[in-house]
Amino acid sequence: xxxxxxxxxxxxxxxxxxxxxxxxxxxxxxxxxxxxxxxxxxxxxxxxxxxxxxxxxxxxxxxxxxxxxxxxxxxxxxxxxxxxxxxxxxxxxxxxxxxxxxxxxxxxxxxxxxxxxxxxxxxxxxxxxxxxxxxxxxxxxxxxxxxxxxxxxxxxxxxxxxxxxxxxxxxx
Amino acid sequence: xxxxxxxxxxxxxxxxxxxxxxxxxxxxxxxxxxxxxxxxxxxxxxxxxxxxxxxxxxxxxxxxxxxxxxxxxxxxxxxxxxxxxxxxxxxxxxxxxxxxxxxxxxxxxxxxxxxxxxxxxxxxxxxxxxxxxxxxxxxxxxxxxxxxxxxxxxxxxxxxxxxxxxxxxxxxxxxxxxxxxxxxxxxxxxxxxxxxxxxxxxxxxxxxxxxxxxxxxxxxxxxxxxxxxxxxxxxxxxxxxxxxxxxxxxxxxxxxxxxxxxxxxxxxxxxxxxxxxxxxxxxxxxxxxxxxxxxxxxxxxxxxxxxxxxxxxxxxxxxxxxxxxxxxxxxxxxxxxxxxxxxxxxxxxxxxxxxxxxxxxxxxxxxxxxxxxxxxxxxxxxxxxxxxxxxxxxxxxxxxxxxxxxxxxxxxxxxxxxxxxxxxxxxxxxxxxxxxxxxxxxxxxxxxxxxxxxxxxxxxxxxxxxxxxxxxxxxxxxxxxxxxxxxxxxxxxxxxxxxxxxxxxxxxxxxxxxxxxxxxxxxxxxxxxxxxxxxxxxxxxxxxxxxxxxxxxxxxxxxxxxxxxxxxxxxxxxxxxxxxxxxxxxxxxxxxxxxxxxxxxxxxxxxxxxxxxxxxxx
Amino acid sequence: xxxxxxxxxxxxxxxxxxxxxxxxxxxxxxxxxxxxxxxxxxxxxxxxxxxxxxxxxxxxxxxxxxxxxxxxxxxxxxxxxxxxxxxxxxxxxxxxxxxxxxxxxxxxxxxxxxxxxxxxxxxxxxxxxxxxxxxxxxxxxxxxxxxxxxxxxxxxxxxxxx
Numbered sequence: 001x002x003x004x005x006x007x008x009x010x011x012x013x014x015x016x017x018x019x020x021x022x023x024x025x026x027x028x029x030x031x032x033x034x035x036x037x038x039x040x041x042x043x044x045x046x047x048x049x050x051x052x053x054x055x056x057x058x059x060x061x062x063x064x065x066x067x068x069x070x071x072x073x074x075x076x077x078x079x080x081x082x083x084x085x086x087x088x089x090x091x092x093x094x095x096x097x098x099x100x101x102x103x104x105x106x107x108x109x110x111x112x113x114x115x116x117x118x119x120x121x122x123x124x125x126x127x128x129x130x131x132x133x134x135x136x137x138x139x140x141x142x143x144x145x146x147x148x149x150x151x152x153x154x155x156x157x158x159x160x161x162x163x164x165x166x167x168x169x170x171x172x
Numbered sequence: 173x174x175x176x177x178x179x180x181x182x183x184x185x186x187x188x189x190x191x192x193x194x195x196x197x198x199x200x201x202x203x204x205x206x207x208x209x210x211x212x213x214x215x216x217x218x219x220x221x222x223x224x225x226x227x228x229x230x231x232x233x234x235x236x237x238x239x240x241x242x243x244x245x246x247x248x249x250x251x252x253x254x255x256x257x258x259x260x261x262x263x264x265x266x267x268x269x270x271x272x273x274x275x276x277x278x279x280x281x282x283x284x285x286x287x288x289x290x291x292x293x294x295x296x297x298x299x300x301x302x303x304x305x306x307x308x309x310x311x312x313x314x315x316x317x318x319x320x321x322x323x324x325x326x327x328x329x330x331x332x333x334x335x336x337x338x339x340x341x342x343x344x345x346x347x348x349x350x351x352x353x354x355x356x357x358x359x360x361x362x363x364x365x366x367x368x369x370x371x372x373x374x375x376x377x378x379x380x381x382x383x384x385x386x387x388x389x390x391x392x393x394x395x396x397x398x399x400x401x402x403x404x405x406x407x408x409x410x411x412x413x414x415x416x417x418x419x420x421x422x423x424x425x426x427x428x429x430x431x432x433x434x435x436x437x438x439x440x441x442x443x444x445x446x447x448x449x450x451x452x453x454x455x456x457x458x459x460x461x462x463x464x465x466x467x468x469x470x471x472x473x474x475x476x477x478x479x480x481x482x483x484x485x486x487x488x489x490x491x492x493x494x495x496x497x498x499x500x501x502x503x504x505x506x507x508x509x510x511x512x513x514x515x516x517x518x519x520x521x522x523x524x525x526x527x528x529x530x531x532x533x534x535x536x537x538x539x540x541x542x543x544x545x546x547x548x549x550x551x552x553x554x555x556x557x558x559x560x561x562x563x564x565x566x567x568x569x570x571x572x573x574x575x576x577x578x579x580x581x582x583x584x585x586x587x588x589x590x591x592x593x594x595x596x597x598x599x600x601x602x603x604x605x606x607x608x609x610x611x612x613x614x615x616x617x618x619x620x621x622x623x624x625x626x627x628x629x630x631x632x633x634x635x636x637x638x639x640x641x642x643x644x645x646x647x648x649x650x651x652x653x654x655x656x657x658x659x660x661x662x663x664x665x666x667x668x669x670x671x672x673x674x675x676x677x678x679x680x681x682x683x684x685x686x687x688x689x690x691x692x693x694x695x696x697x698x699x700x701x702x703x704x705x706x707x708x709x710x711x712x713x714x715x716x717x718x719x720x721x722x723x724x725x726x727x728x729x730x731x732x733x734x735x736x737x738x739x740x741x742x743x744x745x746x747x748x749x750x751x752x753x754x755x756x757x758x759x760x761x762x763x764x765x766x767x768x769x770x771x772x773x774x775x776x777x778x779x780x781x782x783x784x785x786x787x788x789x790x
Numbered sequence: 791x792x793x794x795x796x797x798x799x800x801x802x803x804x805x806x807x808x809x810x811x812x813x814x815x816x817x818x819x820x821x822x823x824x825x826x827x828x829x830x831x832x833x834x835x836x837x838x839x840x841x842x843x844x845x846x847x848x849x850x851x852x853x854x855x856x857x858x859x860x861x862x863x864x865x866x867x868x869x870x871x872x873x874x875x876x877x878x879x880x881x882x883x884x885x886x887x888x889x890x891x892x893x894x895x896x897x898x899x900x901x902x903x904x905x906x907x908x909x910x911x912x913x914x915x916x917x918x919x920x921x922x923x924x925x926x927x928x929x930x931x932x933x934x935x936x937x938x939x940x941x942x943x944x945x946x947x948x949x950x951x952x
Binding site: 002004005008009012015016019020022023028031032035038039042045046048049050051053054057058061062065066069070072073074076077078079086087088089090091092094095096098099100102103106107110111114115117118119120121124125127131132135136139140143144147150151154155157158159161162164 | 791792793794795796797798799801802803804805806807808809810812813814815816817818819821822823825826829832833836837839840841843844845846847848850851853854855857858859860861862863864865866868869870871872873875876881883884
Binding site for chain 1: 769783
């Protein structure tokens, strides 16, 4: 195992471990915090794969904004701060089965398909801000613009949805 | 005239149809009597032509060419038919006139008169039918009228049951009857009686035996022979004129008439005649013994009818065709007379239970005289009518024991019949004496103001009594009756030996009863036999109870089972499709529970399975 | 490095996310699980991009876009969650069952009518404790119009609909 693989394995263990904790912990806030760990570990994985810009953006946006948003939502919905016992529905056994099935299927397929695939990390084209940014603004500028519009729509939508008088009166 | 024989049933039928109209009581009575009278007026010349002059005629109309065996309808008028038709019409007329007065206080007289007219039409159809199917139609309509009339008194608790019992028991016989008819018709290729009789020599004995045995079932049902006799005593719940008409003179005689009609077929099946003989012998004794212990006046007469019908059938089973026919005719007269007299007693006193009656001879002299005359006729005392006919029966049985008749009846059957007939003579005398003594002699056991019946009831009784006396004169010339009914080789009439033996036996039986009665005139002479014996006799040797236990209850149980099965299984199956669909729907509705995670689970599972399928196949 | 490392990691992460979506009651936790799934996809994209030595950096660009869209989605999703909380005072996924078939053949189950509390008078109800497990028989009255998607039509007012 090369060094990359060792590091990647460690990061992978952290990722999966904290992800499992996200979905099984009894504390909502702790789940959010474990999510931070997961997202951070994934950023680390990106770095191992020489995708620097993606790693940084991951940390900035996911850890920085999304998790904060989630914590705000936890606060606004008066989620129990301490441990709560009813965070899992009755669907749990079936969900376990489905998840195991998904995992099994995917792993088997991927292992079967990519048995001989190797990533040459050392000589990969750099995923630096310059390279990726150039690609985005040259080749993928149209999707970029569309995503901007999408963000605008999401913003407007979020504002509209936050109105307090929705459903109580015909306020046109 | 002979070709117009179809008018005979048609007139009473019209009178019956008039029962649908809302006429007044008087108009109904006039119409009913007119129907019977019209039939009588036509029957008289018909009898003269056919029986007296020996003419006969047959008509036939093709009703339905069903391919194979055609269905025809027509009349067959010969001597036998003419004589019996005349007898039926006379008795019907007497009963209709009697009923006008008897049913004066009845609220449903119109229906009653219509049913009696319909019955008369049906009986005449049976008598004059040229085809077995037409005969069957008349047969069944008679059964229907019997049912309706027995159940006439709706307020009597036992009437509906008795009507149903009569209908069902005769129905059991009618099944055999129908099968017998069909068997004969299929093998002979036609339903016409004359054609069937002509084909009899060509039919295999096994077929004939089977067919006649089946017909015998119907005869036993209609003519109340063992074991299908249980309906007749209970049928006394109907009005007394009905008992006179249907259950003494006509309907029960229809069975005997059938045997007379199809006699060549019976002769060709000696096994059937042997069976008939045994059944008749048993029934004779059974009827007479049971009559001995009855308290109800009408039930005595009913059991007596059972016994006398067995007499007729016994005569037929030993080859005495003319004897059987003779007894049929005389029995019609004196039994109807006895029933009408009993009706007069009921009308006057309101009771038919002999334990409540007594000492009526001073209050009702005419009725008393009529009953005595009828009783003497029943016993067979010379010179009253029953004497000659009974002697004819004894004579034919005796002759059959001497030598094998062309009918081939084995001698031991004839011996059995003879023995029972002789014993029955004594028993008959006994129960008749008991009846007369208990009802008319002695001290009155209840308080009632009895009187002889009104004119319209009196005249039929008197006329029938006169007939009962004179009737027997048919046998004065030994060849008269046989020629009339078309079997001229026989001879029926006076026989000194038979008379002496019969009178001796009768006197013995009567004497025993008189002596027993003298011991205590207020009590039932039969009590001397012991209460258990009396109980068994009164219940007809428990045949009724046995039938109930063996047949009625299992059938009811099966019916209940079938009904439950129908409602549970059949209805349940149908309903369960509904409820099953509902349950299935409710089950499927669980999938639409509104739980998003449920939906997603389904989605994910489906996706996984599809991916798996693709991965496996590719 | 063997390509399977990131691939298997992403597969496992995806499966964990699936479990979370299907098993968690709190809507916010479900959203977190969705984020896990998106991250798994992103990891795959980046891994393939590096493996294929893509000159156009399609994979990494798409990963960036996915991150952006995920952020937008979380924002909108949380706006909806807050609205739901205002209307229902609960954020339990199994309490939101308006899409259920109206069970006209009710066998005596008590209709689990969600309590409609105006936002101002919303008592502090711990999410998920307001209603019991409602998987299965959902008798909550008529569906509020077909296609009542989350956030689309106004989630009905007081539960007084027929």
